[in-house]
Structure formats: structure tokens, C-alpha cells
Amino acid sequence: MSTSPEAYHHGNLRDALLAAGLAALEGAEGKAPSLRELARVVGVSATAVYRHFPDKQALDAALARAGLDLLGKEQAAAAERAGGGSQGFTETGRTYVRFALAHPALFRLMFTQGHPVDGSATPDEAYALLTANSRALVGDPDGAETLALQSWAMVHGIAMLMLDGRIPADDALIERLLDTGNLSAQSCGSSSEESP
Amino acid sequence: MSTSPEAYHHGNLRDALLAAGLAALEGAEGKAPSLRELARVVGVSATAVYRHFPDKQALDAALARAGLDLLGKEQAAAAERAGGGSQGFTETGRTYVRFALAHPALFRLMFTQGHPVDGSATPDEAYALLTANSRALVGDPDGAETLALQSWAMVHGIAMLMLDGRIPADDALIERLLDTGNLSAQSCGSSSEESP
DNA sequence: GATTAAAGTGAACGCCGTAAACATAGAGGT
DNA sequence: ACCTCTATGTTTACGGCGTTCACTTTAATC
Structure with missing residues (x-):
């Protein structure tokens, strides 16, 4: 359970999702990223997100x-x-x-x-x-x-x-x-x- | 094509949708109504909306x-x-x-x-x-x-x-x-x- | 009355958020 | 070393969404 910037396959998916989210918010003007999109970008199944955030609102x-x-x-x-x-x-x-x-x-x-x-x-x-x-x-x-x-x-x-x-x-x-x-x-x- | 407040089965669906939309925005705090929901409320199929608005954004x-x-x-x-x-x-x-x-x-x-x-x-x-x-x-x-x-x-x-x-x-x-x-x-x- | 264009329908597509049941890997105790 | 347990991930599935397409119906026009 290291918070260090290691590989995330086992590691910190949470931070990876946030990073992907912030990146998505910069590009592609105006569009808020979907939970599934972020999971896709990070290379993980959509439901994996729920191990780190109770729901999309929490991610947001x-x-x-x-x-x-x-x-x-x-x-x-x-x-x-x-x-x-x-x-x-x-x-x-x-x-x-x-x-x-x-x-x-x-x-x-x-x-x-x-x-x-x-x-x-x-x-x-x-x-x-x-x-x-x-x-x-x-x-x-x-x-x-x-x-x-x-x-x-x-x-x-x-x-x-x-x-x-x-x-x-x-x-x-x-x-x-x-x-x-x-x-x-x-x-x-x-x-x-x-x-x- | 009367703009008068007649029945809308044939008549002004457009105004009915707007009225339903404004009503929906008052109740049920914070939630923006969906296109389908408005169509449902007005008693019309979802796709009928597209005869009056090019897309949801236009309705909004x-x-x-x-x-x-x-x-x-x-x-x-x-x-x-x-x-x-x-x-x-x-x-x-x-x-x-x-x-x-x-x-x-x-x-x-x-x-x-x-x-x-x-x-x-x-x-x-x-x-x-x-x-x-x-x-x-x-x-x-x-x-x-x-x-x-x-x-x-x-x-x-x-x-x-x-x-x-x-x-x-x-x-x-x-x-x-x-x-x-x-x-x-x-x-x-x-x-x-x-x-x- | 037949034609025609406007207005509404139903089925289908791919996306979304979320739930449930299942898989796996690494930590810890014995 | 083994077994177990928990944290983390996967697959499958559901219902709702916006939108498209091919279709029917209706009312207005010649």
C-alpha cells in the first residue's frame, strides 16, 4: 500500500485516476470526463474505480x-x-x-x-x-x-x-x-x- | 401550427416540453431533467422531441x-x-x-x-x-x-x-x-x- | 378525394453509472 | 512452508441516457 509513484497495477490506482482526471479536464474543452473513460485511460476496468471511490460524485x-x-x-x-x-x-x-x-x-x-x-x-x-x-x-x-x-x-x-x-x-x-x-x-x- | 394553448396531441408539443422542463427544474432540487423524462411527462415518445429541437442542448x-x-x-x-x-x-x-x-x-x-x-x-x-x-x-x-x-x-x-x-x-x-x-x-x- | 409534408412511434446503438458475484495476489500468522 | 484473509481487481448485467433510422399517422393542400 505504498503512496509512492510506483507502478499501479498494484499500487495507487487512486492517484492514477486523479492524474488522468486532471489531464482530461485540461484537454477536450468543457467536457467532464466519465468514470469509465478515466478507467479506460488508466487501463483498468470501470468497476475497479469503486475500490477507491464510493461513487462518481466522490471522484469528482x-x-x-x-x-x-x-x-x-x-x-x-x-x-x-x-x-x-x-x-x-x-x-x-x-x-x-x-x-x-x-x-x-x-x-x-x-x-x-x-x-x-x-x-x-x-x-x-x-x-x-x-x-x-x-x-x-x-x-x-x-x-x-x-x-x-x-x-x-x-x-x-x-x-x-x-x-x-x-x-x-x-x-x-x-x-x-x-x-x-x-x-x-x-x-x-x-x-x-x-x-x- | 397554432401557437395557441390548445391540446398538443396535435398542437404545440414544443411549449408543452418547455413547461414540463420548467416545472421539473423547480421540483426535485438540483437535478436537471432528462430529455426522455420530459417526453414521458408530456406523454410522448422520446424521439418526438426531435421534431421540435435538434438536440438536447437546444432544448436546454x-x-x-x-x-x-x-x-x-x-x-x-x-x-x-x-x-x-x-x-x-x-x-x-x-x-x-x-x-x-x-x-x-x-x-x-x-x-x-x-x-x-x-x-x-x-x-x-x-x-x-x-x-x-x-x-x-x-x-x-x-x-x-x-x-x-x-x-x-x-x-x-x-x-x-x-x-x-x-x-x-x-x-x-x-x-x-x-x-x-x-x-x-x-x-x-x-x-x-x-x-x- | 388523392397527395404531401409535418409530427409522432418503435426498435436499436453505444455510452453512462452502478451492483453482484467471482478471481487473484500479497501479507500474516501458525 | 502452508493456509488464510483481505485488499484489489475482473466479468457480467441492469436500467437510463441521447440519438439514429425506418416506419406510420394525421392534417392541410390542390
Whole structure:
């Protein structure tokens, strides 16, 4: 029962299935891989999968979890690269949207399970990073949570709408939408603009 | 070939299928209805569906379109009830999120097609209302479009995250997130809060 | 009334997720 | 060394799905 990357004929079918799943989600745009297809790719009968996952939904959840971890890592790296602070905060959001566009099928899978994808295990690096960063920016705990959730909703909405083709998946547009300074125009500044 | 609501044995199977589809999407939480199931409900063989829709995707697209129209009507009514202006604008967003929570399966279907659900036909009342309202609020066309898209992304993100159980589908939380005044704290006001 | 095109039917195909019964191999105890 | 047991895999089978094809029926048209 080694978890090492040995041959899997006896070894870790589970990891092989997840790897095949992630690979399938990258290619062949939009199509979620079937359980049988993954088994085929890995060279195993379809029912063998059930020795490692109770059902397809569990397999999907594991894939979603893997995707979530990947996203968390990319965001952490991006935030560090940007040097934290509000600069890093924005960069985290940018990375979120970019991730969705770079891995559309995986991203959809991640957020299309009916329920939060687990709750146990390691508790979602991406979300931890988000709350930590916004707490660092705001101070007031309630305000920090609100900012965190609003930011999440914003980038998630941008990502989803772009994935669904409702708004163009344009880099410039991402930048424009990520800049939330104007959103407050109706509530914190004058309602007239800088144009004459 | 009457479009009137007559018997459908010969008559409008198409509308009957759409009605059955919308009904199915309301009950039995989360599950998207199958083509065969809808045919069964309507009392017709599965293949009869193909006389009215080229494939299942087209049926789904039609259902999505119907959902979009419904959303648009509810938003328009809500905006009018609130008396337009920035009050009506916010109300439109609130209605968007409420609609998603009230019709989760339909809402998911609406935004889960790969592509924008058509583009032809009547051009999406919801979106028209959104841009019109934000143009009324901002004046500057570019700024208006940005505000429109940001607002859309925000409410869409809130809706999606709540549907997926990532954040609690809580009425109070909706209100808190809809109030975007604080979002600009980092760019338009002081970074200190009103608490001592 | 005969013709014709639209609308509905039934059987069949290959895919899917899943269940049940069976096979095999490697670990552990004796 | 042997036997056993458990983890892991296989085969076969079931019902549901979307879709195709060849067919019948029905209502509208000349």
C-alpha cells in the first residue's frame, strides 16, 4: 500500500485516476470526463474505480479538491510575488480569474458540486489566504469578512460570466473590472464624473 | 401550427416540453431533467422531441432562455416597484440573487451552457435593464459599462457561491454583500474604520 | 378525394453509472 | 512452508441516457 509513484497495477490506482482526471479536464474543452473513460485511460476496468471511490460524485469531489489546492498554491505564489498588502490582494484576485480561464473545465467542476466539496481535510488554502489578506487590510473583523466575501464574489462572478461567454474573456476587461474604485461612486464620492 | 394553448396531441408539443422542463427544474432540487423524462411527462415518445429541437442542448438552451426572460421580468418589476434610481439599481441586484436562490436548478441551467444561450431573438431584458440603469446612474458611457459589468459580476458571484454552498444562503448576508460602500475603503476613503 | 409534408412511434446503438458475484495476489500468522 | 484473509481487481448485467433510422399517422393542400 505504498503512496509512492510506483507502478499501479498494484499500487495507487487512486492517484492514477486523479492524474488522468486532471489531464482530461485540461484537454477536450468543457467536457467532464466519465468514470469509465478515466478507467479506460488508466487501463483498468470501470468497476475497479469503486475500490477507491464510493461513487462518481466522490471522484469528482476529489478532483475538485485537487483543483482547489492548485488554485490556492497559485494564489499564494502570486501574492508573495506581489509582496503582500493591497497589491498582493488584487493580484490574488487576478490569479483567481486567470486560473478559471486557464482551466475552465476544472474550475467548473470545482464549483459545480452541490455542496462545498468536503469541509474536512486541509481547509482550503485559497479561502484561508483570502480572509487572512483582507483581515490584514481592514482591521475590523466584520468589515474584513465582508470585504473578503465581496472580493470573492466579484472575482468568482467575473470568472463564471467569462467562462459562460456572457462577457468577453478579455485581459483588459479583467483589469477594468478588478479595479473597484468606481464601484463606490454612488456611495462615497460625488455622482458626477471627471469628464467635463 | 397554432401557437395557441390548445391540446398538443396535435398542437404545440414544443411549449408543452418547455413547461414540463420548467416545472421539473423547480421540483426535485438540483437535478436537471432528462430529455426522455420530459417526453414521458408530456406523454410522448422520446424521439418526438426531435421534431421540435435538434438536440438536447437546444432544448436546454430554450429552457435557459425562458429562465432569462423570467428573470428579466422580475427584475423590471422590482426596479419599478423601487422607483428607479440607485434604489432601483440595488433592488435589481437583490432580485437577481433572490431569483437564483428561488430557482437554483433553472439558474444553474441558464448559466451553464457553454455559450451565451443565443444572441439572436429578443436580446435579454435583464441585461438591457442593467446597462440602462447604470447609464442613468453614471453618465460617462465607459464608466457606466464598467459599473454594469461589475455589478453583474458581483451579484452573479454571490448567487453562484450561495448555490454551491460556499457561503451561506443567508438573507442578511445578501444585504451585507450588496452594500458595496466599503469595497472602496482601500481606494476612496481612509483605511481606518468607524469603530473606536 | 388523392397527395404531401409535418409530427409522432418503435426498435436499436453505444455510452453512462452502478451492483453482484467471482478471481487473484500479497501479507500474516501458525 | 502452508493456509488464510483481505485488499484489489475482473466479468457480467441492469436500467437510463441521447440519438439514429425506418416506419406510420394525421392534417392541410390542390
